[in-house]
Amino acid sequence: MKEIVVISGKGGTGKTSLTASFAYLGGEDVIVADCDVDAADMHLLLEPDFEEKEDFYSGELAYIKQDQCIRCGKCAKVCRYDAILTIHNVFTVDSLSCEGCGYCARICPTNAIINRKPIAGTWYISNIKTGSIMVHAKLGIGADNSGKLVAKVKAEAKEIAEDEFKDYVIVDGSPGIGCPVVSSLSGASFVVIVTEPSVSGLHDLKRVYELIQKFKIKAGCLINKSDINPKLTEEIETFLRIENIEHIANLPYDEDFTKAMTNGQTIVEYSNGHLKEMIDKSWNKIKQLVTNN
Amino acid sequence: MKIAFTTQGTTWNSAMDPRFGRTEFLLMYDEEKDELTHYDNRDTAKDAHGAGPKTAQKLFELNPEVLITGNGPGGNAAAVLEKTGIKIIVGATDMTAQEAYDKYKKGEL
């Protein structure tokens, strides 16, 4: 079983649309993991049935038991996040400011403060229209995407893939370069980077590649909207050559991306023409690269 | 020599876990005693952040000379491992612990 992770430093490059298309082309052979939990949009294209669900707890949050609180104010004094609120001499915790360090609970003289694990979101196992299964999650407001949630979603997807003898797990990776994306990449067989020829696209591609290198994972790159700025596309291609990143394909700026999405479809379902053919070819190339790896 | 493996199980036939920080087990092989032991690391699934350094700290206590794993450890874990002096061998993915050990011995990793 091979794990393919699709990432892009910045948003709006078409990463999710392409990942969903690959999942569609792979059909029953591909288990899908949506680890872009900040903007989990894959479910809009793959028609999940939310068959199984489970709440997800993460981090810690201080909670003050009012019947044990003697209003000494020590907690407020040690808190560096101004998360202890005092209203009419009643001490409570501002859950959006508390970072869960647990300091207040440790120094409370009457043990009135406990750390609770708050619900950070919910994760689901769904049957999807490709005939396969998707693992996905929904975060609560102000909840941080974390390495833990990403690891959880991926681990579930992998277990299903192994139990059912599937060939691939395809992961819609987290954005940025922080802990969640580290967790997305960890354990991957191959990384597909989706980028676009804009000044910010190139900038973010370089940042995210720095991270991939640390993990020593083979990478390939798709340049989307490549005809928007041919000069920058060339610059990206040069970067790929120098860094020995597989150049999978250049895709054109095409409003079928949006039209397919509006229909709740993947691009390969919606478009019959040239674009579908190119995505088809890209998927075959990725499979080949993963196998030869 | 003591060698550590990141694995998904507790025997020689267990598949390697390509992850370091969130590996399920640390499998330990003591060559002199010909003894195979393991540490259950599945507890890290509870940690939102910092799984890497926590596993590195555990590994230090287990005191192997060599660690064989899949992908390279992330930044924070790598910083801790550097201080421990444990030699890190990466690239052991898609194989069992036994296969990883044999490859290591032949100098193929």
Add this chain to the structure above:
Amino acid sequence: MKIAIASGKGGTGKTTLSSNLASYLAEHREVVLTDMDVEEPNSGLFIQADLKHEEDKFKMVPQWVEDKCTLCGICQKVCNFHAVIQLGTMIMVLPELCHGCYACSELCPESALPMIPKKMGKLIEFRSDNLHFIESRLDIGEEQAVPLIRQTRNYIDKTFPDEVIKIYDAPPGTSCPVIEVTKDADFVILITEPTPFGFHDLKLAVETMRKLDKSFGVVINRDGIGNNDVMDYSEAEKIPLLAKIPNDRIIAEFYSKGQLIYKEVPAFRHELDGIIAYIKTLKDLKQ
């Protein structure tokens, strides 16, 4: 007056709107544009201005004093973030994971872990006539955006008088950094695309703004693609629709080159006028 520009998902045109709106406003008055996406700041790619000021930003982290330490292990036990690790006879601090809670430092019986400042990033200030541009950038490997955002907000409050318009370009999403940016904003502009992805993520952003009790409005970018869901929703929820930026390939091309769009595309400038007119009514309401 402080205006934050935010969006549920990335790539909907936050940076395009904030850099153009700020530059356009600056033709007639003083404006501060701040890129609060401290992990991936890139508004600067669209702004040409002269460097005026630069300062390193620090956070407080513990430093191990070996001579005083008795290796009791309390520090690593009290750290919920695994930022303090004991390796045999050594205590190791991982500054990138440290949240600066002071627990290890203040609970150490030997005072062997004093807090010291550690650089986490940099604030840079540029100026071009009326436009002040501020960018804060986290150092690579630093994971916590919130402290740097907080310090950047403080810097702006201290440096610029109230009457100067301040525009914050927020990071994407609905997590802690976004909340930190929008916390003290007088008004939040949520920019989205009229597509299912854009709509889905807009609803999350609206939920967040309501939880924070913020006054906010919606701008639709790439109007003409997708469907009417975003418009119908805004109407039903009584959220003011401030502007509809037309879908035009030419805008994508100017953006890709890092050029300001309002100077080239009159229809785009017209939409900015609409946003500005709305902001002005807000100001009147306040006074």
